[in-house]
Amino acid sequence: MGKLALFHLLCGILIFWAVSVVKAEDPYKYFTWTATYGMASPLGTPQQVILINGQFPGPRLDLVTNDNIVLNLINKLDEPLLLTWNGIKQRKNSWQDGVLGTNCPIPPNRNYIYKFQPKDQIGSYTYFPSTQLHRAAGGFGVLNVYARSVIPVPYAKPAGDFSLLIGDWYKTSHKVLRQILDSGKSLPFPDGLLINGQKQSTFTGDQGKTYMFRISNVGLKTTINFRIQGHKMKLVEVEGSHVIQNLYDSFDVHVGQSLSILVTLDQSPKDYYIVASTRFTTTVLTSTSVLHYTNSQTPVSGPVPAAPVNQFQWSLMQARTIRWNLTSNAARPNPQGSFHYGKITPSRTILLANSAPLINGKQRYAVNGISYINPDTPLKLADHFNIPGVFTLDSIRSAPTADSPHLATAVLPSSLHEFLEIVFQNNEDTMQSWHLDGYDFWVVGFGSGTWTQASRKGYNLVDALTRHTTQVYPKSWTAIYVSLDNQGMWNLRSAMWDRQYLGQQVYLRVYNPTASLANEYDIPTNALLCGKAAALRHP
Ligand SMILES: *[C@@H]1O[C@H](CO)[C@@H](O)[C@H](O)[C@H]1NC(C)=O
Numbered sequence: 422m423g424k425l426a427l428f429h430l431l432c433g434i435l436i437f438w439a440v441s442v443v444k445a446e447d448p449y450k451y452f453t454w455t456a457t458y459g460m461a462s463p464l465g466t467p468q469q470v471i472l473i474n475g476q477f478p479g480p481r482l483d484l485v486t487n488d489n490i491v492l493n494l495i496n497k498l499d500e501p502l503l504l505t506w507n508g509i510k511q512r513k514n515s516w517q518d519g520v521l522g523t524n525c526p527i528p529p530n531r532n533y534i535y536k537f538q539p540k541d542q543i544g545s546y547t548y549f550p551s552t553q554l555h556r557a558a559g560g561f562g563v564l565n566v567y568a569r570s571v572i573p574v575p576y577a578k579p580a581g582d583f584s585l586l587i588g589d590w591y592k593t594s595h596k597v598l599r600q601i602l603d604s605g606k607s608l609p610f611p612d613g614l615l616i617n618g619q620k621q622s623t624f625t626g627d628q629g630k631t632y633m634f635r636i637s638n639v640g641l642k643t644t645i646n647f648r649i650q651g652h653k654m655k656l657v658e659v660e661g662s663h664v665i666q667n668l669y670d671s672f673d674v675h676v677g678q679s680l681s682i683l684v685t686l687d688q689s690p691k692d693y694y695i696v697a698s699t700r701f702t703t704t705v706l707t708s709t710s711v712l713h714y715t716n717s718q719t720p721v722s723g724p725v726p727a728a729p730v731n732q733f734q735w736s737l738m739q740a741r742t743i744r745w746n747l748t749s750n751a752a753r754p755n756p757q758g759s760f761h762y763g764k765i766t767p768s769r770t771i772l773l774a775n776s777a778p779l780i781n782g783k784q785r786y787a788v789n790g791i792s793y794i795n796p797d798t799p800l801k802l803a804d805h806f807n808i809p810g811v812f813t814l815d816s817i818r819s820a821p822t823a824d825s826p827h828l829a830t831a832v833l834p835s836s837l838h839e840f841l842e843i844v845f846q847n848n849e850d851t852m853q854s855w856h857l858d859g860y861d862f863w864v865v866g867f868g869s870g871t872w873t874q875a876s877r878k879g880y881n882l883v884d885a886l887t888r889h890t891t892q893v894y895p896k897s898w899t900a901i902y903v904s905l906d907n908q909g910m911w912n913l914r915s916a917m918w919d920r921q922y923l924g925q926q927v928y929l930r931v932y933n934p935t936a937s938l939a940n941e942y943d944i945p946t947n948a949l950l951c952g953k954a955a956a957l958r959h960p
Contacts, residue, residue, distance in 0.1 A: 605783025
């Protein structure tokens with residue numbers, strides 16, 4: 422063999438090796454999903470729901486960190502549709518976030534192919550439809566991100582892995598609920614609580630073995646408490662953070678949040694209640710399912726385990742027990758604690774106060790007095806094509822004002838690589854749940870009353886966890902730190918969907934004046950164009 426031939430052979434082997442390594446670790450996964458209407462009777466009476474590939478809830482999406490997802494979503498509804506991937510950070514890629522500020526909604530009988538990579542995160546997540554109050558009709562599902570083989574997780578592989586989508590539910594169709602909100606009224610109290618789209622399900626496991634339960638609150642507006650009769654729950658993961666593995670009798674899960682617990686079937690062989698019930702509500706909705714031991718002959722019995730009697734204080738104390746395991750790794754091999762967030766001085770503080778004003782005689786929800794309205798052109802497209810008249814950068818102040826509340830397309834300007842302190846100030850007497858797309862953030866403090874600079878003395882600057890959705894207790898504040906390392910246009914919103922729908926949301930524009938593919942991917946060639954961008958063509 423000549424030198425050149427040998428060289429070519431070696432090159433070939435190298436290329437083959439490189440390609441197969443890439444393939445082995447970052448495989449492409451293809452999905453085709455069709456959204457349709459269908460009938461279901463989750464609360465006993467038939468109602469119209471949104472199906473994905475005929476399923477309610479939608480298909481379970483089991484991914485591995487760094488997988489390349491190519492998902493063709495076909496809209497067979499009679500209304501524009503978008504799915505958002507709740508908690509998937511969409512690194513450099515807000516193009517795929519699936520909210521109205523970043524994407525044109527998919528018109529009926531059209532499709533859009535999402536392309537994204539769930540990078541650097543391991544845990545339990547969800548997806549759900551983000552427009553038109555579709556979420557009240559279903560269309561949501563489980564999105565689990567598993568660790569790559571090279572990344573050890575801080576718990577033994579469970580014998581089984583159950584996902585539970587829990588949420589409040591209305592017998593009324595999403596169109597009627599939407600009309601109520603559009604007419605300027607708030608939503609009535611929900612009719613029930615569902616687990617995986619059903620009033621009751623059974624989860625089966627072997628005595629002596631340990632199972633993972635992935636719990637997400639996919640409801641519209643109500644916190645839930647989750648518990649299993651006679652069993653302790655070991656918390657292991659919260660929205661991509663591996664946490665100190667404390668044992669709990671029950672757990673509060675606020676709207677939009679997800680977590681993973683391990684449960685060892687260490688009791689005598691019988692069936693046990695799995696219970697979810699609404700929290701902080703005068704009427705308590707309860708959903709009971711069954712944990713069935715394979716060797717059990719005895720149906721569920723005894724009192725259904727009760728939720729903690731104490732409400733907000735209990736919940737707050739529990740929230741403070743959730744802490745990062747500093748030595749455990751996340752989706753990267755280096756430990757979570759190697760990022761010393763508490764040693765960084767935030768460059769800026771943004772203070773955001775929610776409110777429920779009447780604007781033009783209609784019920785709205787607002788942030789710093791601004792109740793968000795969706796423009797006809799996604800903000801991200803306006804930014805990309807330099808389309809004027811869609812949004813301005815002085816549309817919302819970074820602290821509450823005394824100005825009278827009004828409607829606007831609120832965009833908070835920020836720069837790539839800023840390190841922000843954001844304080845959610847809740848002067849209302851209801852629970853709040855705030856979500857940020859594109860990021861996870863450190864929840865550094867909860868406190869009652871009005872946040873002041875002195876409140877910082879109580880921050881956890883050592884082992885606060887990172888997550889994508891945090892609760893804010895009534896007449897209280899929650900402070901977060903966020904490292905703006907992900908350029909894009911990111912929705913910061915109430916995870917409570919009536920509030921989001923009626924304006925409790927803004928966009929955080931994480932911007933860098935020098936366009937660079939190293940910071941942000943280019944607009945996808947298949948991006949839908951609408952509004953003022955409709956007449957434009959892809960370059
Ligand atoms: C933290 O993570 C380490 C490494 O995975 C593990 O050995 C340890 O048990 C965890 N500690 C707690 C308290 O959960």
